[in-house]
Amino acid sequence: MDISGPGMNYILAALTILLAISLAFLARMAVRWLEAKAGETDTQWDDILVAAIGTPVQVGIIIIMSYFAVTWFDILPQSLQWVHDPRYATAFWIVISAWVVSTFLHSIIHIYGRAIAEKSASDMDDRLVDLLELVIRYVIWFAAVLAILKVFEIEITPLLAGAGVAGIAVALAAQDLISNFFGGAIISVDKPFKVGDRVKIENY
Template identity: 35%
Template structure:
C-alpha cells in the first residue's frame, strides 16, 4: 500500500455497510440508465422494458434490508418519543411554577426536536450521507437568520417573557393605551383581549422594551372613584353618605380590606374626594368604577349634598347693592334675567 492509497483505504474501512449498499445501488442504477439509453438508441424497445423492470427489481431487493432497518428504528424511537412526551406534559402540568404559555412552548420545541432526531436516524439507516445534509442545513440556517432578524428578536424576547414571567395568561395588564386580559403568549407575540372584545397583538420585543402594568400581580387591586363636593358641605357628611353604599352585598369587593373615602385636593370650585375600593378580580375595575360613580351621585343627592360644577362669581368694588345685568337678545332687544 503506497502513501497515496492510504486515505482511500481508511475511507473504505470507516464507511458503514448501509452507505456501501447505497453506493453499490447507485452504481447499478447509473449503469442501468446507460444500458437503457443505448438500447433506446438501437430501437430495442422490448429489451428496454426488460432492462427497466430488471433494474427496479434489483434496486428493491438490494434496498429491502435498509428499508426494514429504517422502519424498525423509526418505530422504536417514535414510541420512545410518545412516552417521553407524555411524561414531560404530566410534569409540566403538575408544576406550579410553569404557566400554560411556557408549557405550550416547551411541548412544541420537544416535538420539533424529537421528529428531527427520528428523521435523521431513519435517513442514516437508509445510507444517506448526513454530514453533507447537516452542512447544507447549517448554511441555509445562517441565510434565514440574517433575513429574519426581527423574527429572531421576537423569539428571544418571547423566551425572556416566559422565563422572567412579568405576566401570565389570564392576567389583566395595561400596555400603552391598551387595557385587557392576556389570552395567549407565544415566542413571537402576546395577545390581549380588551373589555370591548377586541384582540390586540403585540410583538414580543414590544412587551420587553416597553412598560407593562400588571393589575393582577398582587391578587387584590385598588380602584379609585373620584367625586367632588361644594366648599359649603362637610367632608364627614359626604364620607358617611358614600360609605353607606358598602353594605357587604357586592361580591366583587375584597372583604378583608379597608375601603375608604379620602380628600385628595382643594380644587377651584370643589373639594375633590376619592372612594378607594379593593377588588378580588382586576377584570372588574371598569364595571365597578362605572357602577359606583352612579351610586355616589345618587347617594350625595339623597343626602342633599351639593355636587359642584364650574362657575364664576363676579365681585364689583364699590357696589353697595346687587346690580341687575341685562342681556341683549339676538334680535337686538334688551332682556333681563
C-alpha cells in the first residue's frame, strides 16, 4: 500500500497530535509533582503559581502542537484555510495569558483575602472578598475580549459606549443597593461599632 504523498501527511499529523497528548500527560504529572512539592513549603506563593500555570500549560501543549500538525503537513481542507491567519494564534496567546493571570490573581485574593477576612468578626469582609474575586475575573476577561477584537480590527468604540450606557442604566436602577453596599463596606472598614453594641437611629 502506497502511503506517500497526502496519505503520509495525515499519518504524520496524527502522530504529532498523539505526541502532543503524550506531552500534555507528562506535563500533568509534572504539575502534580510540583503541587506536592509546593505543599511542603510554608509559603502559598508557589502553590498559587503552580495552580495558575498548570492547566493552561497542558491545554496549550495540545492546541499548539495540533495546530502545527494540521498546518505543517497541509491537511486542512480549503474551507479551513483561515486557520493559517496569524491573528488566531495571537488571539490564542491572549486567551492563555488571561487564563493564567485571572487564575493567579483570583487565587491570591482567595487565599490572602480570606485569611484577612477570617480575622474580622463581621461577615462583610467575606462578601467583599467574594465580590473582588468575581470582579477581577470579569475585568481581566473583558480586557482580553477587547484585545482580541482589536487584533481582528473590530471597532470596539461602540461596544465600550454601549457598555458605558448599560453601566449607567444599571447604576441608576440599583443606586439604593449600591449606596447600601458601599455604606456597609465603609462601616466594615472603619468598624465604628461591634456586635453587641446598641445603635440608635433617629427614634429607633
